[in-house]
Amino acid sequence: MTKNLFDPGDRISFAERVTLHAFDGGGRLAVVTNTHAPTVTIAGMLQGGPAMVTDGRFAVPSLVAAMLERGTAEFSRMALARELEDHGLQLDVRSSSSAPASVSFSLQGLAEELPRMADILSSVLRRPSFPGEELEKVQERILGVLQHERQDTSAVAFGQFTRLVYPVGHPHRRREVEIREAEVKEITREDLEIFHARHYGGHSLVCAVVGDVEDVDVQQLFGEALFGWGVQAADLPAVPEVGVGVPARVDTELPDRPNLDVYLGHAGDLRFGDTDYPAAQLANSCLGQSTLTSRLGVAVRDEAGLTYGINSGFMGTLQIPGPWVISLSVASQNLERALGLCREVLDDFLSTGPLEAELEDERQAWAGGYQVGLATNVGVAVELVKTLLAGQDISRMDQFPKELLAVSRDEVTEALRRHINPKRLAVSVAGTLGGEV
Amino acid sequence: MNKASYELVERRGGVSEFRLSHNGLSVLIAPTAVAPVATLGVVYRVGSKDEVAGHTGATHMLEHLMFKGTKRFNRSRGTEIARVLQRVGANFNATTWLDRTNYYATVPVEHLETAADIEADRMRGALVRDEDLEKERSVVLNELDRGENEPFEILLKGLFAHAFIEHPYHHPTIGWRGDVEAIQGETLRRFYNTFYQPDNASVIVAGDIEEKPALDLVERFFGPLESGSARRPRGTIREGRQRGERRFTVHRSGELGFIGCVWHIPEGLHRDIAPLGVAAQILTEGVVSRLSRRLVETNLCLGVHASAMETHDPGLFQVFATLAPGVEHADVEAMIFEEVHALGTAMAEPGELARAKVQCRTDLAFQRESPARLVSALTEAVAIGDWRTFADEMDRVAEVGPEDVMRVCQMYLKPSNRTVGWFVPESDPENGR
Numbered sequence: 109m110t111k112n113l114f115d116p117g118d119r120i121s122f123a124e125r126v127t128l129h130a131f132d133g134g135g136r137l138a139v140v141t142n143t144h145a146p147t148v149t150i151a152g153m154l155q156g157g158p159a160m161v162t163d164g165r166f167a168v169p170s171l172v173a174a175m176l177e178r179g180t181a182e183f184s185r186m187a188l189a190r191e192l193e194d195h196g197l198q199l200d201v202r203s204s205s206s207a208p209a210s211v212s213f214s215l216q217g218l219a220e221e222l223p224r225m226a227d228i229l230s231s232v233l234r235r236p237s238f239p240g241e242e243l244e245k246v247q248e249r250i251l252g253v254l255q256h257e258r259q260d261t262s263a264v265a266f267g268q269f270t271r272l273v274y275p276v277g278h279p280h281r282r283r284e285v286e287i288r289e290a291e292v293k294e295i296t297r298e299d300l301e302i303f304h305a306r307h308y309g310g311h312s313l314v315c316a317v318v319g320d321v322e323d324v325d326v327q328q329l330f331g332e333a334l335f336g337w338g339v340q341a342a343d344l345p346a347v348p349e350v351g352v353g354v355p356a357r358v359d360t361e362l363p364d365r366p367n368l369d370v371y372l373g374h375a376g377d378l379r380f381g382d383t384d385y386p387a388a389q390l391a392n393s394c395l396g397q398s399t400l401t402s403r404l405g406v407a408v409r410d411e412a413g414l415t416y417g418i419n420s421g422f423m424g425t426l427q428i429p430g431p432w433v434i435s436l437s438v439a440s441q442n443l444e445r446a447l448g449l450c451r452e453v454l455d456d457f458l459s460t461g462p463l464e465a466e467l468e469d470e471r472q473a474w475a476g477g478y479q480v481g482l483a484t485n486v487g488v489a490v491e492l493v494k495t496l497l498a499g500q501d502i503s504r505m506d507q508f509p510k511e512l513l514a515v516s517r518d519e520v521t522e523a524l525r526r527h528i529n530p531k532r533l534a535v536s537v538a539g540t541l542g543g544e545v
Numbered sequence: 546m547n548k549a550s551y552e553l554v555e556r557r558g559g560v561s562e563f564r565l566s567h568n569g570l571s572v573l574i575a576p577t578a579v580a581p582v583a584t585l586g587v588v589y590r591v592g593s594k595d596e597v598a599g600h601t602g603a604t605h606m607l608e609h610l611m612f613k614g615t616k617r618f619n620r621s622r623g624t625e626i627a628r629v630l631q632r633v634g635a636n637f638n639a640t641t642w643l644d645r646t647n648y649y650a651t652v653p654v655e656h657l658e659t660a661a662d663i664e665a666d667r668m669r670g671a672l673v674r675d676e677d678l679e680k681e682r683s684v685v686l687n688e689l690d691r692g693e694n695e696p697f698e699i700l701l702k703g704l705f706a707h708a709f710i711e712h713p714y715h716h717p718t719i720g721w722r723g724d725v726e727a728i729q730g731e732t733l734r735r736f737y738n739t740f741y742q743p744d745n746a747s748v749i750v751a752g753d754i755e756e757k758p759a760l761d762l763v764e765r766f767f768g769p770l771e772s773g774s775a776r777r778p779r780g781t782i783r784e785g786r787q788r789g790e791r792r793f794t795v796h797r798s799g800e801l802g803f804i805g806c807v808w809h810i811p812e813g814l815h816r817d818i819a820p821l822g823v824a825a826q827i828l829t830e831g832v833v834s835r836l837s838r839r840l841v842e843t844n845l846c847l848g849v850h851a852s853a854m855e856t857h858d859p860g861l862f863q864v865f866a867t868l869a870p871g872v873e874h875a876d877v878e879a880m881i882f883e884e885v886h887a888l889g890t891a892m893a894e895p896g897e898l899a900r901a902k903v904q905c906r907t908d909l910a911f912q913r914e915s916p917a918r919l920v921s922a923l924t925e926a927v928a929i930g931d932w933r934t935f936a937d938e939m940d941r942v943a944e945v946g947p948e949d950v951m952r953v954c955q956m957y958l959k960p961s962n963r964t965v966g967w968f969v970p971e972s973d974p975e976n977g978r
């Protein structure tokens with residue numbers, strides 16, 4: 109009988125409750141039993157994301173991921189859909205936004221469907237057929253989504269922001285819609301087959317299975333489903349160097365959009381697993397994690413009433429660090445005042461660091477929030493995958509809350525000044541800047 | 546727990562309802578020990594349908610002010626609600642909808658007391674100060690602006706405004722802009738004192754809890770509250786029968802077109818809601834659904850979604866489609882009507898019904914896995930008038946036969962009962978009517 113992670117009468121550590129297995133070539137599988145609900149969640153990642161391309165065609169990995177549900181050696185598009193929907197299964201495969209070198213997947217359903225789920229995952233990940241007619245449909249659909257993006261204030265503002273802070277060829281740089289449209293139109297079935305054959309394999313697969321399952325069953329099913337699946341592991345391609353960054357601003361006028369979306373920040377260098385990761389996250393929490401209680405939230409929303417939502421955060425800390433950014437929404441007549449307040453708050457916070465009392469609040473918030481985040485099978489599965497992908501030991505899931513509680517004010521102030529620099533802020537705004545619509 | 550203080554109302558489907566005898570508070574307890582966390586939610590039976598002309602948005606504005614301070618939880622004491630909840634790692638929020646306002650927090654189970662303490666003080670001790678209203682007014686106006694950025698939100702607002710002429714579902718939950726700009730603190734305080742009362746609320750606790758300690762906890766904090774004497778006006782407005790199709794078109798800047806079609810259907814407790822829900826699933830749930838195959842798999846649309854609203858008063862059956870670039874609204878609309886009509890003229894396939902039922906069973910299992918989702922589902926059931934609809938959902942769906950689906954589609958989804966809205970992107974003005 110597998111130990112039950114969630115047995116409330118006998119809560120012992122993750123390290124003791126998670127069973128780890130190895131795939132052919134180096135991939136890993138984590139299994140956790142939770143008998144309190146008749147469900148199971150499978151989550152995983154493998155190294156097949158946009159950052160793995162070497163020719164700048166970042167859309168290829170995304171299209172490979174999108175095509176995995178469009179047909180396999182065993183299933184046509186419609187047959188696969190029936191197999192999933194007739195049994196209440198939810199499959200999702202996509203390029204990961206938090207880990208640009210990876211594609212992430214999840215499959216959820218009733219625990220009794222575990223054997224079928226293993227078969228489906230094997231078919232989808234290992235033997236996609238990339239049918240030509242489905243590729244045309246996916247291309248057309250992506251072009252429609254890109255068309256929508258042209259009028260989406262948040263997407264436009266964020267895209268411009270990334271182009272201010274990341275050089276051409278960087279995986280975190282969101283390219284202009286026109287460039288992506290042209291690239292998507294040119295991608296062929298052969299491009300997808302080549303990328304899949306080169307990068308998809310058990311060697312980079314990290315996978316977690318959490319639910320009303322027995323470890324021995326999972327091990328057997330996944331052992332069979334993924335047996336002999338390996339390719340030559342590819343190194344992560346070199347990423348263009350990110351410059352120091354200088355202040356810059358781009359305003360983009362979009363008609364009929366009374367709410368402006370605003371991003372201000374700079375390229376980041378924080379990685380999940382860094383020694384100062386807990387301290388840096390706590391620093392950001394004091395500054396802008398909560399739209400209601402952080403310094404930015406209190407100043408810009410609660411006291412000045414300028415925004416419905418304001419947050420700051422490190423976007424993407426796995427594999428290739430993403431930007432640190434403040435995002436907010438604001439009416440045009442309040443834009444400059446809100447930006448000024450953001451800068452004031454930031455400067456003040458950088459000069460003094462957090463107060464011990466507010467830091468203690470954030471320590472407790474993170475530690476408690478981490479526990480709440482692990483309240484569902486999917487929460488546990490995602491955290492396990494993240495931990496394994498970062499090369500961390502499972503014991504981190506037990507230690508992380510304790511690490512957070514132990515971080516000192518000096519460590520947080522030091523991390524704050526290391527990772528957040530108000531002299532490098534790039535600003536991007538999109539919406540109807542004139543006000544009236 | 547003082548045995549005399551609670552009256553057991555009913556146990557069903559793993560959920561137990563009790564009532565605090567002296568103040569009428571309903572308490573729902575749903576133990577589910579998936580993890581050492583628990584969710585405490587309070588749902589007030591007041592929503593935007595309880596607002597009168599000139600005061601639209603009052604329910605939503607009040608929800609915002611509920612975070613600004615209570616007698617015991619406020620910034621001057623260093624105990625503002627959000628900070629206290631955040632300090633214990635809570636995942637918390639509040640929402641307002643047509644029939645209800647709800648507050649919830651998911652916390653490590655050892656901090657459940659904090660959530661109960663806050664919600665009890667919020668129930669009768671909110672400050673609702675004028676100075677807070679002035680600051681929060683511009684926050685809500687920005688929230689309103691955000692909605693105006695979204696074609697779908699604009700279309701949705703128009704559909705309710707056209708489909709409901711008499712009933713207050715006519716106006717948006719966030720309120721009309723002029724009302725939000727003008728609403729006064731006195732109006733909100735009166736609204737608060739009328740509706741935020743123990744006998745107009747349900748406290749829901751789910752998660753890693755046992756029944757008796759959970760009831761004791763609720764009694765400790767909510768037991769001392771007295772129910773006010775204010776008489777609560779209960780809506781008596783019934784929407785008149787619609788006797789002909791209604792249409793409108795919104796022309797605004799944008800890149801993609803949208804279509805929304807709605808039909809009047811009965812209230813959430815009506816027996817026809819289950820077959821209408823199955824009809825919605827047959828139309829758009831998953832890749833193999835009828836409208837997905839017809840519209841999305843053919844790339845005429847980027848997405849299509851149908852649902853049968855479950856509301857306290859008679860609601861709407863909705864179908865929304867996001868058009869692919871260059872596709873004519875009229876073509877997509879005709880296909881939606883064809884598929885809806887087909888459901889009312891021929892029996893659904895057995896496989897379609899079976900699929901809807903297995904999806905329902907799976908959804909319910911996942912709701913049981915998460916205390917937050919369990920509280921959310923019970924909240925909506927309370928809002929429509931009876932939490933037992935949650936406990937009985939699988940049974941009601943299991944009983945749906947193909948003849949039921951055909952009957953309700955015939956009865957409700959007919960042209961004279963529908964309202965149609967088009968969002969036509971300004972860059973393509975010739976596409977509209």
